[in-house]
Amino acid sequence: MSSLSLFVFLLCFFQSLVSIQSFTLASDIAALQAFKASIKPTTIPSYSCLASWNFTTDPCSPHVTHFICGLSCSTPTTPKLPSRITQLTLDPAGYSGTLSPLVSKLAQLVTLDLFDNNFYGPIPPSLSSLYNLQTLSLRSNSFSGSVPPSIAYLKSLQSLDLSHNSLSGSLPNTMRSLTSLRRLDMSFNKLTGSLPKLPVNLIELAVKSNSLSGSLYEASFAGLTQLEVVELSENSLTGTLQSWFFLLPSLQQVDLANNGFTRVDIWKPTNSQSDLVAVDLGSNKIEGTLPVNFYAYPLLSSLTLSYNRLRGPIPWQYSKKETLKRLFLEGNFLNGSPPKEWFAGETAVTGSLGDNCLQTCPGSSQLCSKSQKPTSICRQAYGGKPRV
Numbered sequence: 001m002s003s004l005s006l007f008v009f010l011l012c013f014f015q016s017l018v019s020i021q022s023f024t025l026a027s028d029i030a031a032l033q034a035f036k037a038s039i040k041p042t043t044i045p046s047y048s049c050l051a052s053w054n055f056t057t058d059p060c061s062p063h064v065t066h067f068i069c070g071l072s073c074s075t076p077t078t079p080k081l082p083s084r085i086t087q088l089t090l091d092p093a094g095y096s097g098t099l100s101p102l103v104s105k106l107a108q109l110v111t112l113d114l115f116d117n118n119f120y121g122p123i124p125p126s127l128s129s130l131y132n133l134q135t136l137s138l139r140s141n142s143f144s145g146s147v148p149p150s151i152a153y154l155k156s157l158q159s160l161d162l163s164h165n166s167l168s169g170s171l172p173n174t175m176r177s178l179t180s181l182r183r184l185d186m187s188f189n190k191l192t193g194s195l196p197k198l199p200v201n202l203i204e205l206a207v208k209s210n211s212l213s214g215s216l217y218e219a220s221f222a223g224l225t226q227l228e229v230v231e232l233s234e235n236s237l238t239g240t241l242q243s244w245f246f247l248l249p250s251l252q253q254v255d256l257a258n259n260g261f262t263r264v265d266i267w268k269p270t271n272s273q274s275d276l277v278a279v280d281l282g283s284n285k286i287e288g289t290l291p292v293n294f295y296a297y298p299l300l301s302s303l304t305l306s307y308n309r310l311r312g313p314i315p316w317q318y319s320k321k322e323t324l325k326r327l328f329l330e331g332n333f334l335n336g337s338p339p340k341e342w343f344a345g346e347t348a349v350t351g352s353l354g355d356n357c358l359q360t361c362p363g364s365s366q367l368c369s370k371s372q373k374p375t376s377i378c379r380q381a382y383g384g385k386p387r388v
């Protein structure tokens with residue numbers, strides 16, 4: 001029986017049961033029954049929310065004997081109007097099955113949260129008809145296939161979490177149409193390609209641990225004046241991280257570690273105004289010298305550039321930056337002497353300067369507890385010949 005045929009059958013069945021004691025719209029009850037029917041009965045524990053879903057009673061009945069959890073209902077504005085299902089939030093009980101396309105018939109749904117279960121198969125494109133949906137969380141399941149481009153029709157969506165699944169393909173070019181979206185998390189999937197144009201009202205962006213490639217393009221971030229958090233670590237991003245990126249006006253936290261960036265261009269923030277607090281660019285392929293202009297970001301307290309290919313001395317301006325509390329520069333080819341202020345009790349910087357080519361880095365300091373590179377390797381790095 002097709003999904004549509006099942007829905008029609010269930011709808012007719014529940015309409016036949018309608019009486020003066022019915023509280024929930026018949027089509028919503030039919031959609032709930034189809035949703036439960038798509039889940040393997042053997043994966044519904046007796047103590048779980050779904051185990052309490054007994055369709056011989058009304059889901060929105062004020063006298064709760066069944067449907068004790070997993071959903072919420074609206075309160076009708078007049079007695080003659082039926083209740084509608086507004087939230088479908090399952091407990092993490094290990095439910096296994098597919099997500100029925102008929103869940104899209106819950107037209108007043110505001111929240112759909114299936115976090116930490118074993119749902120599998122594709123994400124139904126029909127979810128795009130849930131025009132009132134504000135929160136969609138399918139986190140920590142086994143959904144596969146691509147992210148449906150039709151998701152762009154969810155104009156009310158504020159939070160989208162599809163992380164920790166097996167989704168593949170590229171992010172839809174229609175993402176820009178999600179004009180209400182504030183939080184997007186697609187981390188720990190198998191997504192490829194480059195970032196599309198992102199929703200303009202985004203505050204948090206997380207696509208960690210995928211296979212994204214290419215550079216970060218300014219067009220993808222155009223108009224994102226509210227973006228505070230960017231988490232794109234553990235991908236295959238390459239090229240130059242250009243100056244516009246750190247000038248995004250609301251940016252606070254950046255994690256681009258474990259990629260393939262080769263260069264970073266840093267400009268001073270306009271009028272010395274920036275909310276940037278933490279930057280992690282560790283484990284890339286960044287060449288050149290340490291970017292001096294990071295010192296001009298007034299709130300920057302944590303900076304990681306470890307395990308890159310940086311050379312030259314540590315800029316003296318770093319030692320004058322009172323807000324800088326965590327500094328990780330190990331695993332490069334930095335030379336010269338580190339600022340003496342860091343070892344005279346004048347600052348409270350923690351981190352690591354080890355595995356470089358620094359001179360006079362006192363081993364008694366926590367910053368220098370890891371040894372420097374052998375002299376022969378440092379000579380090779382700077383064009384000299386190793387000692388025989």
